[in-house]
Amino acid sequence: MTEQKQQLEQQLWNIANTLRGKMDADDFRDYILGFIFYKYLSRKMELYANEILEPDGLTFSEVEGHEQEAELLEALRDAALDKLGYFLAPSELFSELARRGNAGGKNQFILSDLSKVLTHIEQSTMGSESEDDFGNLFEDLDLTSSKLGKSENDKNELIVKVLAHLDQIDFDLENTDSDVLGDAYEYLIGQFASGAGKKAGEFYTPQQVSKVLSKLVTVGKDQLKSVYDPTCGSGSLLLRVAKEVKDVSAFYGQEMNPTTYNLCRMNMIMHDVHYNKFDIKNENTLEKPQHEDLRFEAIVANPPFSAKWSANALFMSDDRFSAYGKLAPSSKADFAFVQHMVHQLADNGTMAVVLPHGVLFRGAAEGHIRKYLIKDRNYLDAVIGLPANIFYGTSIPTCILVFKKERQHKDHILFIDSSQYFEKVKTQNYLREEDIAKIIDTYKSYCHAERSRSESEASHEAIDKYSYVATLKEVAENDYNLNIPRYVDTFEEEEPIDLNAVTTDLKALDADMQSTDATIADFCKQLGINTPF
Template identity: 75%
Template structure:
């Protein structure tokens, strides 16, 4: 399975590089992921239709020109909209377009047909239950962009080349027990994130960090009713939770329209049925989705944008998410506003884990007030975990994970973990290794104090520190240096001085022999 996964990942990355040209990583990302998604939908449609038509001894492709073509297609469409959420005609299948574009080894003009097909996929859902889940999914796939080529012929030739290469790749969708394609899609998203600089943080959380968050919120649970990410990006965090436990439903919000589309594609590519995910294109803080605000979630995971700006409007003081605290997060640092929002959405028996910049642990004013309220008045904070610097794409700042619960088993203390020095450096990026992830999770599970790594602090100790959560206040990582042997150093200096005198004498002798002035 690993070999097949690696082969598929390499094949898709090679095809992606065909599009690279003058585009930035985020631009050719949208094209290649869009085309892969189109092929996925196409193959799923064909497999589903063939299954429906099998009792009649027909395949989906054989319906074209059949005496009862219209009747069969209508029946297939009706069933597909319920089970898949969308519909394509046999003539709109990916392989059919790739074949037409590469007729007799020569590129034929298909850009118009391709645009129409992508539009038809979205239009097929109009009036159905899946309309919102498939609406505008391909809006970032601009086939008129000059980035694809200066002329229409050049654009067409490039697109035909990409479709032809993709058509030769086996997605192995017949194997229902495999998620090789979903993993490969996630791999591509990660590759694009590594080259996207600061923009990477908008849509991707590194896999090992995702794994830590997912494990933290699922400990001891074989299944959970739902999981929520208020800043869901590409959806990688939500999907990671489903690798740890069985998830009933996925909820998320994302303010960036392009990333919102990517998240929905990612869900569908991982074979999450459209009825099981509810993703909205909304600003979580300013305009939370009305369909989510009354929901309470068993698991919440998030990697909000670090120290983002928000309005901090006084009107929010009457918002149930913020009013109990008596303070709003500052306009220039919305970190605690995201925490307040998530706490409001957390169920009484749920767990939330979110990544935040270290400043939330010790900054004063309104943030200090909110921090004190969460600990003293609500006693929701369960653990503080320090991560290494430079583990996120686009920023080198050190970060931490806050774990919060409304019903804490260990309500008399807070666990502090310092994992900042546990990582592997590869080129310019730091990575959590598998053993680093496991150590964090094992320490959290056992709630153990480990020398220079973790400490279980009583609430009284936290109070004595005026609710400052800076990790070095609780976990002592100071390493004593070996004592300096002054006598040995003095002896070395004497020896060096003698060596210098001997060398100076030799140089002086050489200079005299050569009849030149001495340099000293």
């Protein structure tokens, strides 16, 4: 399975690199991922239709032109809308468009047909339960854009090449136990993110960070009623949580960027998440929350670091913020996201959020909010320091804050410093499997430890130079400053200097210098010039 997955990933990435030409990577990402998605929808439609038609001795390709074509298509449409959430006719399948584009060994003009098909996929859902999940999904595939080529023929030639190359790849959707294509799709998103610089933070969390967050919120659980990401990007975090448990009943997310919002919905569907099981909204989470009446068992997020927000005084009457007495500053929305997420967290839930280190020690309103979360609510369960330079587009060190409303160890907070545990891969730092395991094993040990313990027992649970279980009293004595070095001692004592050895080395160095000076003086004498000293 791993070999098949790697082969598919490489095939898709090769197509992307071969056909992109001079187009910006961000722009081509939207096209290649969109066409992969179109092929996925087509193949799912074909397989499902063939399954339904099998008792009648028919295949989907034989329906158009059949004497009962209208009745068969109507029945297939109703079944597909319920099961898949959309409908495609046989003549609208990806394979058919790819065939027509290369008919007779020459590029045939298919742009207008392709545009109609993509529009029809969205229109087929109108009035059905899946309408919100498929609406405007292909709006970023602008087939009239000059980015595809100067002339209509140039655009058509590029699109036909893309379809032809993709048509040759077997997505292996018949294997229902495999999620090879979903993983390959995720791989492509990650590859585009790695080359997107600062923009990558808008839509992608590196897989190793996603793994840490998802494992943290699923400790002690093998199924979840719900998982939520208020800044869901491409949905990688939500989907990663699903890999850590047997079942997730419902996925919820909100994403402000329309293109990324479309990418997230595609990603959900590509991972075979039924449209009834996810609810992704396109809106600003802080300004216009879309799920404010719901509470979630697991919450994961990688909000944009120190983003700006309105911090409008009207929010002081908002249930998410009112109890704190202060709003996060307009120049740094980090704690506004934390407050929002805490509000949405179920009593039995766990929340893990990636934030810049500044949230651990900055004062003013942020210090006030931090103190309230610890002293008055006692929700903070763990603080985990990550290595610098593991996110695309920024090299700053980051941390993970873990929150629970029903904490097992109400008098303690776990601190982990994993900032020195990573592997450098090209220009990025990367958390290895053993680095992830060390974080999660340390947190699990903390969670599974005895509920009642004294301050001395807590301190004994520290892993030298790596972790420390602090009491709330210690945190209060530090004025609720959570800067990790205050709790985890990573100081490395230097070896004592042997002054006698240093003296001997200096004498030897002086002798060498005198010998060198004598050699230079002799050369100068032979040349009849003055010495430089």
